[in-house]
Amino acid sequence: MVTMRDVADRAGVSIATVSFVVNGTKPVAADTRTRIEQAMADLGFRRNAVARALASRRTHILAMAYPALDHDLSSSALEFFTSAAATAARLDHHLVLWPVSNDAAELKELIGEGLVDGVLLMEVQLDDPRVAVLEAARMPFALIGRTADPTPYVHVDIDFDATIREAVAHLHELGHRRLVLVSGDRSDPGMIDYGPYVRSEAAFQATAEAYGLEPTILRSGTTAAAGRELAGRLAHDHPDVTAVMIMREYASLGLVSELRRTGRDIPGDISVLPLVASRELPSLSDPALTIMRSPGPELGRLGVESLITLVAGGSVPPPQLIPCRLEIASSTAPPPES
Amino acid sequence: MVTMRDVADRAGVSIATVSFVVNGTKPVAADTRTRIEQAMADLGFRRNAVARALASRRTHILAMAYPALDHDLSSSALEFFTSAAATAARLDHHLVLWPVSNDAAELKELIGEGLVDGVLLMEVQLDDPRVAVLEAARMPFALIGRTADPTPYVHVDIDFDATIREAVAHLHELGHRRLVLVSGDRSDPGMIDYGPYVRSEAAFQATAEAYGLEPTILRSGTTAAAGRELAGRLAHDHPDVTAVMIMREYASLGLVSELRRTGRDIPGDISVLPLVASRELPSLSDPALTIMRSPGPELGRLGVESLITLVAGGSVPPPQLIPCRLEIASSTAPPPES
DNA sequence: CTGAAAGCGCTTACAG
DNA sequence: CTGAAAGCGCTTACAG
Known part of the structure; x- marks a missing residue:
């Protein structure tokens, strides 16, 4: 050497x-x-990075803490990781993976090793015990997502308000007046407080009110099978609905396939608009899905940039809320003549 | 502190x-x-992990080098990463993400920093320039995948021979005699030498010969759209085929949906068996897909364990080849009466 | 503009 | 079984 x-x-x-x-x-x-x-x-x-780290008290290593397999992170998560790691590299940093559970003790242990300068916290709950651990350890951190009141913390997240607004505007312009939002099933204990569901539902209530629409909200599990089951509920309980916004991408595949199997034309009879979808989703379905695409790569980049700014002790970076963007394909169209 | x-x-x-x-x-x-x-x-x-690392000349950090977004790694990759990181943690190590391109210079730079004890090389090509870099730097490494002759290197990989054998056996037992293997499109320069395609095709040739079958091989792109296009080729050029083994999971979704749209019953008219599929795939399609499931988590664990053994300077860990496992759902059945 | 020296928090021969 | 001390390869006041 x-x-x-x-x-x-x-x-x-x-x-x-x-x-x-x-x-x-x-x-x-x-x-x-x-x-x-x-x-x-x-x-x-x-x-030598190690000697530099010891002498300067800055390791230039950031940790990505995410609950392993708690939900279906899959494809968005990989986009996110890759973007975060590439951004870190560009800014002379490294990214380590901490697939820690949501329990705080494990996180505390890892922090204690002094290996990382800061932590990126994924899948933040509205009331997240890990935040207290990070604060107590005076470890810089950035939230990917938001606690109930994220004001005191550096955070980046999807802008659910703007996402819902754009989705509703798109469907309303097409002529839809009976919309439903399919949020996630919250019966799971860890999910009662899941921010994306809570915020999307609230945003839909507000937006629907502004348009004078009835804000119907359904819940669904994450799997394609749950999406199929949803199709039945929809036909039975809400036969007049002409457009569905849905938050779980796998469920949207099941929903579309079951709707078609039972003779509903998409988008002729009913429009389907997945809300926080990854790049691959549209082409996985037939017809290709119009989506609100998740800003995974942007969030990864902004999360790392914000965290590095914070670690560097400059000004505290402002929150960044990024909306999903509408990507039009073939699953939304005007509602049938009534 | x-x-x-x-x-x-x-x-x-x-x-x-x-x-x-x-x-x-x-x-x-x-x-x-x-x-x-x-x-x-x-x-x-x-x-303190940093001081320990400097004094002992072992950082207990491993790097995961993968070509960012070169192909569709997505869901299997995340399972792999998570398993690898969890295994590393269990063995008192950390895992950093290096989303480096397949070009060797970047890898060399990173190695030079002295941050990691070893490197896990993903998406290995049959003739991979990164291997030479690692060897020249005397950096311990393990291949996830195999070079043309992997004998000198520590490696773990999917056992394509056993995977193809089990897949063919399953279909042959059901009564299929006209099988086709859909491998990946290799027109892409980086893909000419892609090990999984090369080895699967060779394994299929051998297995088909053993069964006295004709080893028909087609190629397809990775997207669902490519899978749809494939359905047309299949109907037109190979109308007698009753079972399709296919290596790209997204393409398999397009294939199934297009086959059904054009009036072919699955599995009544034709069986479809994705070969290196992730956990989520079966439920994403209708009917649910029978798959050969990718051993992503096992590979992640074994890769890290092997690498740590190597770094520790013990005996050189033997190669580990893990077959995909058959998970039966509803896309394979006996062929139609002829 | 440049250097001598202390120090970051450990590990590891070496000596006893 | 335990300790004094060198050393890992840098950074950073401090002095000049």
């Missing part, structure tokens, strides 16, 4: 001066700098 | 002795040990 000592010797300077040019920490005379840079190139020097 | 110095002072010993009990490195008298453990508990000591 080539160390600063080696570089310093070859350039005829002290290791402090080498450090100054490597980090740009202090001005160095042009010719000295040139000699050092030459020596580094000759020897193939790379600054 | 509580350091070993603090613990040593409170227990009335030297920091060396504290280190011995923390790591179990050397025998320590029972009462001394008790005093130290009490002091650690009182102070809430946690050994």
Whole structure:
């Protein structure tokens, strides 16, 4: 391994001066700098990340804490991870994966090791015990999602208000007046307080009121089978509904396939609009789905950027709320003539 | 931060002795040990991972190098990551994400930082330039996948031979005699040499020969749309085929939906068997798909275990080839009477 | 603009 | 069984 000592010797300077040019920490005379840079190139020097971390008290490592397999994160999560890791790399950082459960003790242990400068907290609950652990440890963190009152914390999240507004506007423009929002099943203990459901439902109530519509809300599990079951409930309990906004992407596949199987035309008889969908979803269904696409990559990037800003001790970065964007395909159209 | 110095002072010993009990490195008298453990508990000591790493020359950090979004890794990849990270944690390690391209220079830079003890290389090509980089840097690594001749390297991979054998056996037992294997499109430059395709095709040739069947091989892109297009080719060019084994899971969804749209009953007229599928796939389709399920979690675990063994300098862990397992649902059945 | 030196918090021969 | 001390490869006041 080539160390600063080696570089310093070859350039005829002290290791402090080498450090100054490597980090740009202090001005160095042009010719000295040139000699050092030459020596580094000759020897193939790379600054050791561990020694740097110990001396500077900054590891430049960030942790991504996510509850392993608690829900179907799958494809959005991978987009998110990749974007976050790439952003971290661009800003001279690394990203470690902490697939910790929502219980706080495990997180506390990991923090104690002193390996990371900050934590990105995914799948935040409205009342999240992990936040207290992070605060007590004075560990910088950013929320991906929001607690009930996220004001005191650095956070980035989907803008559910704007997402619902755009979705409703799209359907309303097409002529739909009987819309339903399918939110997630909250019977699961961990899900009672799940922010995306709570906020979307509230946003739908408000938006529907603004349009003078009745805000019908249904719940569904996450699987395609749950989506199929939903199709039955819809036909039986809400036969007049002409458009469905649905938050679970796998369930939307089951919903569409069961609706078609039972003779409903999509989008002729009923429009289907998945709300927080990943890139792959549209093409997985027939007809291709119009979606509100999840801003996974943007959230990953912004989460890391915000966290690094916070760690650097600059100003506290403002919250970032990013709406899903409408991507039109073939599952929404004007309602049938009535 | 509580350091070993603090613990040593409170227990009335030297920091060396504290280190011995923390790591179990050397025998320590029972009462001394008790005093130290009490002091650690009182102070809430946690050994600093960075200092440990610098002194011991082992960071206990592993890197997961994967080409970001080169293909559709999505859901299997997340299972893999999570399993790998959890295994790492269980063995006192961390996992960092390196979404590096397949080009070797970037990997070399990262290795140079000295942050990681070893690298897990995903999406290995038959002739992979990254392997040379790793070898030159004397960086321990394990392949997830295989180079053309993986013998010299620690590797874990899907056992394509056994997977194809079980898939063919399943279909043959049902009575199918006209099978087709749908492999991936290799027109993409990076894909010409893609191991999973190459090995599956070879395995199918061999297995078909053993059964006295004609080994028809088609290629398809990864998307659902590509799967739909495939349905047309199948009907037109291979009308007598009664069973399709297919390697791309999204394409299998398009294939099934297009077959049904054009009036083919599944599994009545034709059986469909996705070969390296993730857990979610079966329920995403109607009928639910019988699959050969990808051993993502097992590969993640074995990859990390093998790599840690290698890093620890023990014996070189043997290759691990894990077959996909047959999970029967509703897309395979006896062929129609002819 | 540059250097000598302390120090980050551990591990690990070495000595006793 | 335990301790004193060197050392891992950097950063960072401090002095000049």
